[in-house]
Amino acid sequence: MVTDVASSSSRSRRVTGLVYALGLTLAAGSAVGCAWLVSRGVPSGVLALDPVVEVVTAPVVSVDLSFVTEAEATGHYSAAPDVLSSGRSGVVTGVDAKRGAILKAGSVVYHVDGFPVRAYYSKTVLFRPLELRDQGLDVRAAQRLLRVLLPKSEVPVDGVVGAAMVSAVKDYERAHGVVWPTGIMDPTWFVRIPTKAYEVGSVPLVVGKDAPGRGEPVVVAKSRLTRAALTPAGGTTGGPDGVWTFACAGRETAVTREGDTWTFQNLDELAVMLGPTNPDGSDPTVAGSLRVADPREGQGVPPAAVVYSPSDSSMCVLVKEADGSTTTHLLSAVESSIGGLAVFEPTLAPGAEVVMNPVEAVAGGAECRSP
Numbered sequence: 001m002v003t004d005v006a007s008s009s010s011r012s013r014r015v016t017g018l019v020y021a022l023g024l025t026l027a028a029g030s031a032v033g034c035a036w037l038v039s040r041g042v043p044s045g046v047l048a049l050d051p052v053v054e055v056v057t058a059p060v061v062s063v064d065l066s067f068v069t070e071a072e073a074t075g076h077y078s079a080a081p082d083v084l085s086s087g088r089s090g091v092v093t094g095v096d097a098k099r100g101a102i103l104k105a106g107s108v109v110y111h112v113d114g115f116p117v118r119a120y121y122s123k124t125v126l127f128r129p130l131e132l133r134d135q136g137l138d139v140r141a142a143q144r145l146l147r148v149l150l151p152k153s154e155v156p157v158d159g160v161v162g163a164a165m166v167s168a169v170k171d172y173e174r175a176h177g178v179v180w181p182t183g184i185m186d187p188t189w190f191v192r193i194p195t196k197a198y199e200v201g202s203v204p205l206v207v208g209k210d211a212p213g214r215g216e217p218v219v220v221a222k223s224r225l226t227r228a229a230l231t232p233a234g235g236t237t238g239g240p241d242g243v244w245t246f247a248c249a250g251r252e253t254a255v256t257r258e259g260d261t262w263t264f265q266n267l268d269e270l271a272v273m274l275g276p277t278n279p280d281g282s283d284p285t286v287a288g289s290l291r292v293a294d295p296r297e298g299q300g301v302p303p304a305a306v307v308y309s310p311s312d313s314s315m316c317v318l319v320k321e322a323d324g325s326t327t328t329h330l331l332s333a334v335e336s337s338i339g340g341l342a343v344f345e346p347t348l349a350p351g352a353e354v355v356m357n358p359v360e361a362v363a364g365g366a367e368c369r370s371p
Helices: 002-040 139-151 163-175 266-275
Strands: 055-058 061-065 068-077 093-094 108-112 116-118 190-192 196-202 219-223 222-230 242-248 251-258 259-265 286-290 296-301 307-309 314-320 326-330 343-344 354-357
Touching: 061 190, 061 343, 068 242, 068 266, 116 139, 139 163, 222 259, 222 266, 251 266, 259 286, 266 286
Parallel strands: 116 190
Antiparallel strands: 055 354, 061 296, 068 222, 068 286, 093 108, 108 116, 196 219, 242 251, 242 286, 251 259, 296 343, 307 314, 314 326, 314 354
16 A cells, blocks of 8 residues: 555656656747747847948039128218308309209309309319419419310410400300409309219208308208128128129129128119118118129038038038948038038039938048048
8 A cells, every 4th residue: 555655656756747847848949939930020230239320322413602691781871061152142043953963063053143153173262353463273273163164265274364364254254144244253153062073962042042151051962871881690701702792672782802801892782772871870781691793613412411520620521432432521611502502612523422421320420531
């Protein structure tokens, strides 16, 4: 009886051991099978210890280097001195000078009792009546004026009132209704203009009123744009020296660049853009765009392709060669275009492919290096 019990116990232990071993075997097999099934659905790059990054490229394109940027123009207006009366007494019977007119030597400004008061230009003021044998710089100024008023006269410009000058003055008097000419040149027949071409802004004369006294204004000059400044956005911009174009509200005008100095070629064109002086008297300002007048040939790439090296502020791109390698190419005069490209002087071969992910594509990171 004891022997049967022992035999039964021994068989039980052998069965348990076989079941345990079989369980281990099945578990191991299941693990291997699952690993194989999982691995079939995973890309090989995920299993690799050092994954390879795909190089993305884009072609370089030809563009015009116009260096377009925003800019601001400011202008300053000033006016020539007023034209002052020489003291011709009487009643104003006509006002000939009109707003916007240009007064020159010989131009009629107004009439006093029917006699014309004309403009003259000279550094020397006609301040006294001039008669035979008078001498001086004012005589020379009067002789030059008579040659303008009487082109056929033969008045010498010698600074001495002679017979020819007296005769010319009498002819001038007769031409304006003087019955008994004296030949004495009266300075009140004229008013001095401070510039050779004087633009009329306003005329404070009224027909029927007494003529203004000596030294009172008879013509006020028009304010003109006398100087201007141009400031590109950020204070400076890339691009060459030479002629550029400033544009605003459908108008444009030429401006010359020399380094950081900008000079407008036509202040009258700029004045149309600026408008008048501000109500508070400050200089007017207008915003516009600035570009090279004659764009040059250049190249462009997406901004993502440009590598910037802060150590020397250089910029470059990586060009993918036919064998799959990459070459560093330094860029010159890099600017941004309205189309969103990074544009620069043409240095790359036509059709070159630039790397769009240079930082990821190069082990250790891309950097600009001189060849």
